[in-house]
Amino acid sequence: NAGVTQTPKFQVLKTGQSMTLQCAQDMNHNSMYWYRQDPGMGLRLIYYSASEGTTDKGEVPNGYNVSRLNKREFSLRLESAAPSQTSVYFCASSLTGSATQYFGPGTRLLVL
């Protein structure tokens, strides 16, 4: 059991470039989440998916899009990266009916 995996681990982008962050879980969880973590700001929810086929905005969705490809995979896309999107991005998952979230190792993104 790998749990929650994320790729890539690190990425450097130039302003205006696009990229997709990948997340997969092998725990048969229904719900998946994308967070960003900035110093002093805690974890802020970008988007979440309560179940396969559904996605909803979180606290800070602007500049991002998501795709719930299947039950296992939930991707986060930056269409035109901005320096303000420099952050650490975490994917998480949980079982329906349980609020406990399991996090991936994170993707460290630097936008120049």
Next chain:
Amino acid sequence: GQQVMQIPQYQHVQEGEDFTTYCNSSTTLSNIQWYKQRPGGHPVFLIQLVKSGEVKKQKRLTFQFGEAKKNSSLHITATQTTDVGTYFCAALTGGGNKLTFGTGTQLKVEL
């Protein structure tokens, strides 16, 4: 949206000293969770509290949920270097399983 305030933001202690972090909300919470994030790592679930006044212990860690279910605390007795990291509280937000995280308390333990 619901906000969860956490204090202090930072805490430096000498090894063997106690440590406490506090989490407060202006609204009544259905439950509260605590997570630990080691430096360079990802958040890891520690515990969930559901009942008013609930107290749970994990070795040297004691977790409390306030009687009014608006606040919670994590107390570490006799800190060790392995306790270093950032501790987050998190509360259920709206419907479903969405969590609102506190801003975290970064703990540093000096020998």
